Amino acid sequence: MFLSVFFFLTGKLREMLPLHINQKLRKKEMGEENKVTLYGMWASPFVRRVKIALKIKGIPYEYVEEDLRNKSQFLLQYNPVHKKVPVLVHNGNPIAESLIILEYINETWKNGPKILPEDPFERAKVRFWADFLQQQFLDSLRSATKSSGEAHEKAMKDVFEKLTVFEEGTEGFFPNGTPHFEGENLGFLDIVLCSLFGSHKVGEEALAMKIIDPERHPLIHSWVTAMNELPVVKETLPPHDKMVSFIQSLRGNSLD
Amino acid sequence: MAEEEVKLFGTWVSPFSRRIEVALKLKGVQYEYIEEDLTNKSPALLNYNPVNKQIPVLVHNGKPVAESLVIMEYIDETWKHNPILPADPYERAMARFWAKYIDEKFCAAARKIVVAKGEEQKGEIDEIQQQMKNLEGELKEKKFFGGESLGFLDIAANIIIWLVVGQEALGMDQILNEEKLPVLHGWLHRLLDDAVFKECVPPKDRHLDLFKVKFGSSIASK
Numbered sequence: 001m002f003l004s005v006f007f008f009l010t011g012k013l014r015e016m017l018p019l020h021i022n023q024k025l026r027k028k029e030m031g032e033e034n035k036v037t038l039y040g041m042w043a044s045p046f047v048r049r050v051k052i053a054l055k056i057k058g059i060p061y062e063y064v065e066e067d068l069r070n071k072s073q074f075l076l077q078y079n080p081v082h083k084k085v086p087v088l089v090h091n092g093n094p095i096a097e098s099l100i101i102l103e104y105i106n107e108t109w110k111n112g113p114k115i116l117p118e119d120p121f122e123r124a125k126v127r128f129w130a131d132f133l134q135q136q137f138l139d140s141l142r143s144a145t146k147s148s149g150e151a152h153e154k155a156m157k158d159v160f161e162k163l164t165v166f167e168e169g170t171e172g173f174f175p176n177g178t179p180h181f182e183g184e185n186l187g188f189l190d191i192v193l194c195s196l197f198g199s200h201k202v203g204e205e206a207l208a209m210k211i212i213d214p215e216r217h218p219l220i221h222s223w224v225t226a227m228n229e230l231p232v233v234k235e236t237l238p239p240h241d242k243m244v245s246f247i248q249s250l251r252g253n254s255l256d
Numbered sequence: 257m258a259e260e261e262v263k264l265f266g267t268w269v270s271p272f273s274r275r276i277e278v279a280l281k282l283k284g285v286q287y288e289y290i291e292e293d294l295t296n297k298s299p300a301l302l303n304y305n306p307v308n309k310q311i312p313v314l315v316h317n318g319k320p321v322a323e324s325l326v327i328m329e330y331i332d333e334t335w336k337h338n339p340i341l342p343a344d345p346y347e348r349a350m351a352r353f354w355a356k357y358i359d360e361k362f363c364a365a366a367r368k369i370v371v372a373k374g375e376e377q378k379g380e381i382d383e384i385q386q387q388m389k390n391l392e393g394e395l396k397e398k399k400f401f402g403g404e405s406l407g408f409l410d411i412a413a414n415i416i417i418w419l420v421v422g423q424e425a426l427g428m429d430q431i432l433n434e435e436k437l438p439v440l441h442g443w444l445h446r447l448l449d450d451a452v453f454k455e456c457v458p459p460k461d462r463h464l465d466l467f468k469v470k471f472g473s474s475i476a477s478k
Contacts, residue, residue, distance in 0.1 A: 100356070123330070
């Protein structure tokens with residue numbers, strides 16, 4: 001009896017919710033098992049990582065485009081701590097932070113290519129370098145984006161130095177020196193690199209400067225070029241002109 | 257059985273280094289500990305971690321692993337008994353999420369508190385208290401974040417002890433106390449009571465003294 005009262009009351013309360021949320025809740029309760037939803041934004045490299053991983057694993061999903069200036073109730077509910085994209089929702093459970101989502105995808109869907117290597121030491125290496133790009137490299141890049149004049153020059157020098165550290169540190173990753181990919185077997189670090197530098201030509205056009213110079217950073221350049229040939233990478237590439245305008249406006253806004 | 261050589265490069269007062277000690281002890285792994293002087297880093301450390309030149313570094317059979325959370329995952333995957341991370345992928349994601357939150361948000365706020373003054377400092381204290389409330393939401397009524405025994409997030413959250421010692425050293429004990437954060441306060445006491453964990457915190461008096469020396473003058477001048 002208590003249960004029936006409970007359901008009656010929650011039913012009544014639910015009727016007071018806006019219609020579209022009510023409908024969504026009903027859909028959830030109708031046993032949408034294994035449903036995967038990705039909340040994202042078209043230009044975000046972090047969201048792109050998750051799209052690539054889902055495609056590699058062949059996981060069907062619903063994509064929800066967020067307007068980051070007007071975040072949806074769902075996003076704020078699913079990622080109350082950071083209020084950011086990407087958020088992956090699987091069986092109603094939300095996971096935030098792109099690298100954590102990649103690990104989750106790898107551990108949950110065991111069929112298909114492995115995103116992380118099996119050997120613990122190899123895993124530690126890719127996690128270390130992904131963390132390097134995510135923390136140290138991006139911090140430098142943010143400083144460079146927000147500065148102008150001499151400070152900007154200095155910050156860009158730091159950005160290139162970090163790229164060199166990465167280049168030198170990952171030298172031994174490809175047995176015969178040249179990055180080469182079988183089918184669509186991109187791994188954790190490949191995905192991170194691709195998301196950050198895959199569209200480097202777009203960034204270079206938008207900002208009128210070289211970011212990944214084949215002479216300065218031949219390994220990163222050939223690595224990214226090899227990945228850009230793969231269908232899974234081409235399919236997740238944001239539209240070129242839209243991206244150029246977007247990067248230009250970001251740079252403009254961050255200097256205000 | 258192959259000879260296993262495990263070395264840990266660390267310092268007595270680094271929470272990141274102490275995390276690795278907890279993980280190794282929980283797994284019963286024998287290791288050699290090397291105390292580093294960070295003002296005069298050893299050639300071995302610089303060789304094993306040329307990128308960041310920081311501790312902790314774990315060296316297993318000559319192979320180095322750096323970054324404390326990366327090391328913890330490595331330890332869990334190499335010595336599979338007494339798991340540190342839960343088995344369920346979603347719970348693993350949550351443990352990783354909150355550990356990252358601590359390393360990024362909590363550490364940044366804690367650093368700002370000691371250097372900020374007046375209203376700005378108050379703002380940072382409010383921020384860190386909100387962060388700890390968020391962590392309480394993850395702990396709920398569990399004994400530890402890992403459930404009945406210590407897990408990945410309990411180890412990563414060790415840095416909260418550094419906040420507690422710091423606030424005591426600097427006479428600022430209104431940041432984390434039983435009244436404001438009862439759930440976390442209870443967890444802290446259970447943590448410090450744990451047989452393994454309590455061996456892996458800096459000796460309190462020495463720790464208090466270090467805080468006073470490092471930050472005492474900046475606080476006194478407010």
